[in-house]
Amino acid sequence: MNTNPRDNLQAEQAMDDHTHTESYEKLHKPSSEFNSRDEYLEHELQIMQPKRWRPNLPFRDYRFELEDTIPAMAATIGKVVMVGAIAATFAGPLGLDQSFILENVRYELLIVAVFILLFSGFILPTANLAGTHGPLIPLIPIVVAAGGHPMAFGLLIGAFGLILAFSKGGSLLASLTSKGVCGGLLLYLGFIGTISQVKKLFAWAEAIDMSHIAFIVILATIVLYAVLEHFKKRWLAVPLSCLLGGGVAFLLGAPFEFQTAPGLPNMNPMYWWGEDTGWMLGLPTAESFVVVLPFAILAVAMWSPDFLGHQVFQKISYPQRTEKVQMNIDDTMLSAATRQTFGSLLGGSNFASSWGTYIVPAAIAKRPIPAGAILTAIFCIIAGVWGYPMDLAIWQPVLCVALIVGVFIPLLEAGMEMTREGKTTQSAAIVVFASTLVNPAFGWSLTMLLDNLGLIGCKERSANLSSMSRWIIPFVMFFILTSVMALVGLLPGIPALMPSFR
Template identity: 60%
Template structure:
C-alpha cells in the first residue's frame, strides 16, 4: 500500500500530448498530485517542473529583490547605514532565505506551504519601530515566536474559515486598488524626476493593451515577464538611462559580522529592552498575516479545479514556515520581515501550477541573482519594478476581489470592509468587518445564524481587540498617539 501511495502520481500522470488543450493537462496534474505534510517530496516522483513554473519563479525573484530592498533600505535609513550595506543584505537574503530555505521547506518538506516572502505592509512602520528603540533581530525573533504560536493552535486556518466571501472580496479590492494607484503614482513621479514624463504614459498604455490581450487569450500568467521586459525595452528605447552597478560576488556569511558593534548592522546583539520595545509591532505583524495569506489562497481556489484539495496552500503550515524562516533569517543577519510570498503565489495560481515546481526554479533564480549581482539591477529598475508589481500583484488582487462579490449581501460586506480599510488600514478593516459579518449585522444573515457563539463572537471579537490594541500601541489609530 505504501509503495502504491508513493507512486500514485507517476502512475496517474499522462503526457501533455494526450490532452487537447494545455489547460486540461495542467488541471489533470493538479488533480493527481497528493502532497503530504512534512514528508519528503521529490521532483518527477511527486511533481514535475513545467514551463509555466518559470513565470511565477521570475515574478517571485523580481518581487523578492524589490521588496527586500525596500525593507532593508527602510531600516538602513533609520540606522544611518550605507547603500553598500543594503545591497549586501539583499544578496544575503536572496542566497539564504530565497534559495536554500525555499528548496528545503516549500519544495521538499511541505509543498502545501507557500514560500516565505516579504511583509510589505510593515515597511511604513519601520521608522516608528526604530524610534521606539526597536532592534531588527529582536523584532524578527518575536515575530517568529508569535507566528509559531498562531500556527500551532491552527489560528490562521480558523480565521480564514471565519472570513466571509464579502469581507474577502472587499479586502482584495481595497488592496488591489490602493496598490495599483500607488505604483502608478510612484512610476509617474520617477519619470518626472528623470525628465521623461512621457515614458510612464507610454509604458503604462502599452501594458494595459498587452494585459488586456493576455486576459482575452487566457494567458495572464505570462503578464509579469512579458510586460516587465517590454516596459524595460520601451523605456530604454525612449532614452532613459540604465546601467549595471552590482558586480558579481558573495555576501558576508558570518552572523557575528552582521550583528557586530562596528560591522554589519552596527547595533550589536539585542538586550531585554529591545525585545520589550518591539512587542506591539511583532503582534501587529502576525495579526496582518491572516488577511495576507487569505488573499493568496483565494487565487488557488479561483483558478484550480474544485477537487484539487491536496495541492491548496495550507495557511497554518505557511505560517509555520514563515515563522521559522523569520527566526533563522534574522539570527543569521537578514533584514527581511517574512510573510506569504504574494509575487510567487498569485502568478502560480493563475498559471494553474502547484507550489513545489516553481519553488525549485525560484530558489535557483534567487541564488543566481545573488551571486551574479547584475540581475538585481534589472529587477530594481523603476520601469521593470513598477510594471511587475502592477500586473503581477495589484491588478490580479483587484480582479479576484471583484469576481468574489456577486451577491447583494456580499457587496454590503465588501463596501464596509473597503470603508474600514480606508479609515485606518487593511488589518483594522478586515478584523472589524469579520466581526460585524459573523454577528450578522452586515452580509449574509443566514450564514451568521449557522455559526456557534465561539465562531460568531468570541474568536472574531478577540482578534479585533488584539488588532486594535496592537495598532493603538504602535500609534496606527487616527488621532490616538502611540505609547511606544
C-alpha cells in the same frame, strides 16, 4: 447526446478514488494526450498527492513546466525589491550606507533560497513560500526611532508565528472570514497597490524629465494585458510586461546601466550582529524585546488576512478536486515563522509573510507550489551571486509593471469575482471603508466581527455560527489588534498610548 448528472457525479467519484490509490507517477500523462494546455495543467493539479513532512521529489511527485518559470521570475523580482525596501528603511535612521543595503539583500536572497528548497520544495509542498511582509515597511521608522532592534523584532515575529501555526489559529480565522469580507480585502489591496505603482512610475519618469515615458509604458501594458487575456495567455503577463516596459523605456531614452558586480555577501552572522560591523548594533537586550513587542503582535495578526487572500486566489483559479494541492495556511505560517527566526539569527533584514508575488502568478498559471518554489530558489541564488539581475529587477519600468500585472490586477479580479454572488457587497464595502480609515488589518478584523454578528452580509450564515465563531473570537481579535494599534499610535488622530512611541 444528453448526459446524466448522476453519471457525471459517479465518474468524478471514481476518479477521486482512483487518484487516492494510484501514485502521481502512474497517473501522469504527457501533454500530447490532452486537447489543450489548460486541460493538461488542470489534470496535473488533480493527480498530485503532496506529502507533509516527507520528501516530495521532482518527477516522482511533481514535474517542472514552462509555466513554473513565470511565478519564479515574478517572485525573484518581488524579493529583491521588498527586501531592498526594508533594508533601506532601516539603513537611513541607523546611518548605514548603500553598501549595507546591497550586501544584506544579497545575503537574504541566499538565506531564503535554502528555506524555499527545504520547506515548499521538499517537505511542506502546500506551504507557500516565505516572502516579505510589505505592510510593515511604513512602521519600521517608528520601530527604529523607539530603539527597536531588528533581531529582537524578527525573533518575536517568529515566536508568535510558531504559536499561531501550531495552534492552527490561522486556518481558524480564515474559516471565520466570509467571501464578502475576503473579496473586499482583495479589492482594497489590489486597488491601492495598482495606484501606488502607477504613482511610483510617474514619479520616476518626472525625476528624469520624461513624464511621457510612464504614460506610454502603462498604456502599452494595458493593451498587452488585454490581448493576453483575450487569448487566455495571462500567465505570460509578467515576463512580457517586464520586457515591454523595460524595452519601451530604454528605447525612449530612459537612462539605465548595470552597476552591481558579481560577488558574495559576508556569510558570518557575527559580522552582521557586531558592534562595529553589519548592523553596528550588537546583540539585543531585554529592553529591545519590550520595545518591539506591540509591533510583533501586529505583524503576526496581519498574517491571517494576507494568507487568506492568497489562498482564496488559488481556489478561484484552480479547477475542482485540487484541495489537496492548495496552500495550507497553518503550514505557510510555520514555514514563514521558521524562516523568520533563522533569518533574524543569521543577520538578515527580511520580515516574513506569505509570498504574494509568487503565489498569485502561480495560481494564474495553474501550477502547484513545489516546482516553482525550486526555480525561485535557483533564480534567487543567481540574482544574489551574479548581481546584475538585481539592477534590472529594481529598475522602475520593469518593477512597476511586474507588480501591477503579476499581483495587483489579479487581486482586483479575484475580489470582484468573490463579490459577484450573494449578500457580499455590503461586507466588501465596509472592508474597503475601514481599511482606508486605518489599514487592512483593522478593516479585516472589524468587518469580520460585524459580518459574523449578522449586522451586514448574509444573515443566514451568521445564524448558523456558534457563539464562539459569531462574536467571541472575532471580538477578541478586533480588541487585540485595535489595542496594539492604539499603543503604538496607528489609529488616526489618536496619540500613541505608550509614551515611548509618541
